[in-house]
Structure formats: structure tokens, C-alpha cells
Amino acid sequence: MKVRLCFIVESGTDVRLVEGLAERFDLQIVARRIAGGVEISQQPATELRTDVGPSSRVKFAAHVGRHLARYRKSIDCVLVQGYGLAALAANVTARITNTPTFMLVCSPVEEYYRCRLEQPELGKIFRQRELTALGIAARVNARVGRHYVVLSEHLRQVVQSHGAKCPVDVVPLYGVDTTLFAPPERSKTEYKSQLGLPMGGSLIFFSSRVAPEKDSITLLRALRDLRTKGHDLWLLHRSGGYREFLREAERHDIADRVIATDAVHPHRDLPDDYRASDLCVQASRAEGLGFSPLEALACGVPVVATSVGGLRETIVDGETGWSYPAGDAAALARCIGAATVDKAEADRRTTKGRDLVIKNYERSFVFDKFEELVNQAIAGAEKD
Numbered sequence: 001m002k003v004r005l006c007f008i009v010e011s012g013t014d015v016r017l018v019e020g021l022a023e024r025f026d027l028q029i030v031a032r033r034i035a036g037g038v039e040i041s042q043q044p045a046t047e048l049r050t051d052v053g054p055s056s057r058v059k060f061a062a063h064v065g066r067h068l069a070r071y072r073k074s075i076d077c078v079l080v081q082g083y084g085l086a087a088l089a090a091n092v093t094a095r096i097t098n099t100p101t102f103m104l105v106c107s108p109v110e111e112y113y114r115c116r117l118e119q120p121e122l123g124k125i126f127r128q129r130e131l132t133a134l135g136i137a138a139r140v141n142a143r144v145g146r147h148y149v150v151l152s153e154h155l156r157q158v159v160q161s162h163g164a165k166c167p168v169d170v171v172p173l174y175g176v177d178t179t180l181f182a183p184p185e186r187s188k189t190e191y192k193s194q195l196g197l198p199m200g201g202s203l204i205f206f207s208s209r210v211a212p213e214k215d216s217i218t219l220l221r222a223l224r225d226l227r228t229k230g231h232d233l234w235l236l237h238r239s240g241g242y243r244e245f246l247r248e249a250e251r252h253d254i255a256d257r258v259i260a261t262d263a264v265h266p267h268r269d270l271p272d273d274y275r276a277s278d279l280c281v282q283a284s285r286a287e288g289l290g291f292s293p294l295e296a297l298a299c300g301v302p303v304v305a306t307s308v309g310g311l312r313e314t315i316v317d318g319e320t321g322w323s324y325p326a327g328d329a330a331a332l333a334r335c336i337g338a339a340t341v342d343k344a345e346a347d348r349r350t351t352k353g354r355d356l357v358i359k360n361y362e363r364s365f366v367f368d369k370f371e372e373l374v375n376q377a378i379a380g381a382e383k384d
Contacts, residue, residue, distance in 0.1 A: 210241030
């Protein structure tokens with residue numbers, strides 16, 4: 001009989017995480033309504049019990065507390081996203097019901113929020129009181145929470161800086177399915193032709209959402225500078241914010257070299273996007289881990305990424321890719337030039353990178369590790 005797991009989603013989640021959890025557990029989801037967006041990035045392959053609560057974070061936290069108290073007899077374990085108000089409601093309720101509860105931390109929320117100061121042109125307003133509230137919620141959760149699951153050593157340090165005294169396990173959920181994200185069986189030309197992508201020049205893939213912490217602007221500036229110097233480059237972008245990305249590309253006079261569409265299905269379509277590409281760029285100013293570089297490496301595609309957060313653990317300059325200081329368009333341009341010109345060196349670094357993904361980030365490995373933690377927590381709660 002499968003463990004009955006309640007997954008609480010405060011800020012939207014990836015279908016790969018949801019489907020992975022559904023394979024291992026009897027899963028139910030409690031999600032905050034995302035106005036103008038979706039609670040799960042794509043439609044899951046199987047129908048799941050999903051309770052969509054209010055869009056207000058305060059009201060959703062109250063909804064979470066009521067749900068967990070009401071259905072406590074049908075829930076063996078709780079996985080709650082982040083360390084905000086919903087996590088606080090889950091942790092407080094767990095103290096009352098003695099239900100094992102994990103906080104899943106995928107991003108350094110305060111670091112992300114501070115990035116609004118660096119790129120105000122994206123329209124994300126910075127308010128000091130909101131940053132202060134995030135910090136307070138983080139520290140209260142560190143006191144009342146019983147277990148963290150984080151994606152990287154960087155995130156372990158983040159939650160420990162909040163004052164966490166409970167266990168903090170690094171489990172990079174949802175991992176990378178290296179049977180799907182695998183090197184190409186055909187030439188890049190064939191993949192580009194199949195997808196209707198430009199056949200000439202080098203194709204750079206950028207799949208991050210449009211947000212200050214993802215820093216699409218520095219990438220567009222670097223691409224514009226390289227084009228001015230005569231480099232034959234194209235940029236492929238897939239995300240829900242692709243229209244805003246195209247507007248930024250127009251402002252940087254590079255729109256004629258950008259192909260941008262909505263996000264594609266991560267299993268059916270995304271692997272071929274990587275295989276058609278000559279390079280993947282992760283331009284983040286802050287990052288919890290960064291799965292796009294790992295997926296690219298698994299597909300045999302070289303990676304350029306900023307030297308920040310969890311990316312420092314995966315994209316090591318000279319070893320598994322090229323890295324550069326966040327926000328430095330000139331340095332990014334140099335890395336793109338080097339990675340697209342020296343194919344032998346790109347292949348060497350990419351091979352090491354794929355080995356890293358297989359060893360530490362394979363999907364089955366990370367879900368096995370999380371399932372083991374859940375079983376241990378339930379056994380411990382039964383003894384109390």
C-alpha cells in the first residue's frame with residue numbers, strides 16, 4: 001500500500017515533480033490558485049486529487065491548516081513547497097497532528113526577491129516590507145519546522161542561515177530522466193529541420209521564465225554584441241513569458257534572431273529542443289539549483305551559466321561548462337564565443353557534465369532517496 005502524501009503548492013510547480021511523486025505515493029495536491037497562470041506547469045499524465053484554494057497567500061495558509069486538520073486521518077506525510085505562510089500553516093498543524101512534514105525548498109526566495117532591485121525594467125516592484133516579511137516567515141519556519149528537503153548544498157546553507165536546527169537533506173527533486181534527456185541519435189541538422197528552426201549558425205537555448213532573477217536582459221545584450229561582431233547566432237526561448245521576452249528582444253534590436261514560443265511539454269518536446277541546440281545558457285542572478293543546464297548536459301549540449309548559487313555545484317568552469325559573473329554581458333559573450341567555436345573542448349566538458357548528471361541527478365535515484373526519507377519519518381512518528 002502506497003504512502004498517502006499531501007503535496008502543498010503555494011507558487012505553482014513542475015509537472016515532472018508531480019508525476020514523479022504520483023508514481024511513488026498515493027498523492028493528493030492542495031494548491032494556491034494562480035491568477036492568470038496555472039498551478040501545475042502541464043497537465044499530469046494521470047488524474048490527481050487536487051484541491052485548489054484561494055489565491056491570497058494568507059487565505060491559502062488558513063485553507064492549508066483546515067485541510068490538514070480535517071483530513072489528518074487520510075494523510076501519512078506532508079510535503080509543502082517553500083518556507084512561506086503555507087509552510088508555516090503546515091508546520092504548525094504538524095505539531096498538533098504529529099504528521100511528518102517536509103519543507104521542499106527549490107529556490108532562495110529572499111535572493112530572488114532582491115533581484116528586483118537589479119532589473120526594475122521587468123516591472124517587478126521591490127518593497128522592503130515584503131522582503132522583511134519573507135525573512136520573518138523563513139525564520140519562524142526554521143523554528144517550528146521538523147525537516148527540510150533542499151535541491152542543493154547552496155540551499156542547505158540558505159535554510160541554515162535562517163536558524164534551522166532540524167534535519168536538512170539535499171535531494172534534487174525532480175532530477176533528470178536520462179533515458180529521455182539523452183544525446184542525439186541523429187544530426188542536429190535533422191532535429192532543426194524537424195522543429196522548423198534555422199539551419200545555419202549556432203542555436204542557443206534559453207528556457208528560463210522571464211523574471212529579474214533569471215536575467216534574460218544580460219543574455220540579450222551579449223547576443224546583440226556578438227551579432228555586431230559578426231557571429232552567426234540564433235536564440236531559442238520557451239516559456240510562459242515569451243511575449244515579454246520578444247518585447248525585450250525588440251528593445252535590444254535583436255528580435256530578428258530570436259525564436260520564442262510558449263513552454264513545451266517537458267517529456268514529449270523539450271529533449272528535442274536541447275538536441276537541436278548548440279549551446280544552453282543559464283543567465284540567473286540567483287539560483288537554487290537549475291535543472292535546464294543538467295538537462296542540456298544529459299542531452300550532450302554544452303552549457304554556459306553564471307557562477308551563482310546551486311549552479312556553482314554543477315557548472316564548473318573548465319570542467320563541466322563555462323561560467324561567468326552574473327550580470328556581466330561582456331563575459332557572457334566571451335563564454336558563448338568560446339563554447340561555440342571550440343567544439344572539441346565543448347565536447348570534453350559536456351561529457352564530464354553528463355557523467356555528473358548520471359551520478360548525482362538521475363530521476364530514479366533522487367525519488368528513491370526522497371521515498372526513503374518519507375518512510376523513515378513515518379516510522380519515527382509512529383514510535384512517538
